[in-house]
Amino acid sequence: MGAMDSGVRQQVIRLIAMGGTIAFDSTANGAVPRLDGSDLSAWVDADDVSIEPVDVAQISSIGLRDEHLLRLAGTVTDAIRDGCAGVLITHGTDTLEETAYFLALTCPRGYLSIVLTAAMRHNGMPGPDGPANLRAALATVTDRAVPDAGPVVVMADEIHAARFVTKSHGTRLAAFASPLCGPIGQVVEDRATIWFAPRYTDYVGHPEGTTLPRIELLKMVIGITPQSFRAIVDTAPDGLVIEGFGGGHLPPDLLDVLDRAVAEGIPTVIASRCGDGPTLGSTYAVPGAEIDLRARGAIMAGSLSGVKARLRLAVALATDTPPAAAFPTS
Ligand code: ASP
Numbered sequence: 158m159g160a161m162d163s164g165v166r167q168q169v170i171r172l173i174a175m176g177g178t179i180a181f182d183s184t185a186n187g188a189v190p191r192l193d194g195s196d197l198s199a200w201v202d203a204d205d206v207s208i209e210p211v212d213v214a215q216i217s218s219i220g221l222r223d224e225h226l227l228r229l230a231g232t233v234t235d236a237i238r239d240g241c242a243g244v245l246i247t248h249g250t251d252t253l254e255e256t257a258y259f260l261a262l263t264c265p266r267g268y269l270s271i272v273l274t275a276a277m278r279h280n281g282m283p284g285p286d287g288p289a290n291l292r293a294a295l296a297t298v299t300d301r302a303v304p305d306a307g308p309v310v311v312m313a314d315e316i317h318a319a320r321f322v323t324k325s326h327g328t329r330l331a332a333f334a335s336p337l338c339g340p341i342g343q344v345v346e347d348r349a350t351i352w353f354a355p356r357y358t359d360y361v362g363h364p365e366g367t368t369l370p371r372i373e374l375l376k377m378v379i380g381i382t383p384q385s386f387r388a389i390v391d392t393a394p395d396g397l398v399i400e401g402f403g404g405g406h407l408p409p410d411l412l413d414v415l416d417r418a419v420a421e422g423i424p425t426v427i428a429s430r431c432g433d434g435p436t437l438g439s440t441y442a443v444p445g446a447e448i449d450l451r452a453r454g455a456i457m458a459g460s461l462s463g464v465k466a467r468l469r470l471a472v473a474l475a476t477d478t479p480p481a482a483a484f485p486t487s
Pocket of ligand 1: 178179218248250251275276277
């Protein structure tokens with residue numbers, strides 16, 4: 158990074174540490190979180206930006222809860238208020254796509270760069286990827302095109318938009334993909350390039366408090382029983398997301414339970430379990446397909462994955478946005 162021009166105010170970047178493998182190191186019993194935000198800041202030498210570490214969590218991302226997501230969104234809002242140029246969020250890979258999309262739902266675009274990064278190999282392994290990913294994320298956070306792209310995930314020198322990114326491999330260094338559109342940019346020789354910026358709007362609103370509405374997620378498979386679906390409806394969730402077959406379809410056996418959920422006022426969103434492509438609206442006329450489901454009061458998710466549709470429904474309910482107005486997403 159080049160030295161700053163004299164008299165030019167240094168850009169402030171907040172490095173927000175959430176834990177994850179990027180912060181893990183070996184012990185005799187296996188890897189555990191060890192590094193905090195200031196340890197991670199020491200990896201990057203940037204004389205044209207000032208990096209301010211903030212610790213929100215130091216855990217594996219499998220343990221993140223609503224309160225962590227809400228605290229993180231609040232920390233990003235603080236950074237906007239304080240005039241920071243960007244936030245660099247270090248996180249576990251397992252739930253990275255959910256956190257990135259939660260920020261897209263709750264933080265309006267255009268104010269600052271929101272860049273998330275992580276590691277697949279912890280710091281006690283040969284060739285840990287955390288330092289290189291953090292360096293690429295730093296090159297991205299200072300790029301002027303990034304605020305308008307919304308939150309992005311930088312892994313293995315690829316830049317992915319929050320809306321589409323997903324962890325698609327359990328162990329590979331290049332573990333992330335954006336099935337619908339591919340990465341939106343790349344980092345080469347410490348320079349980020351954004352090829353195209355998403356045109357859709359993800360932002361729904363900024364929820365208050367420390368918890369989100371309880372939305373349950375159920376995946377459809379051959380042989381799923383109405384009992385399992387009924388057991389979830391019996392818990393009276395605030396909302397339901399069903400990852401249906403293909404274009405968003407349920408087995409006919411489950412339709413009575415769906416009717417009950419809708420009659421009880423539980424907003425029920427149907428996503429596709431395919432991992433790519435949108436739900437349908439008006440093609441198939443058989444019971445359990447989209448025409449029937451919509452007539453019964455279900456809401457189609459569009460091209461959002463089930464886990465992201467779940468967050469969108471939670472934020473819609475938490476901000477008094479009618480669920481039907483928040484979906485489908487294109
Ligand atoms: N279980 C870890 C986590 O998500 C995996 C990782 O960071 O790669 O925190």
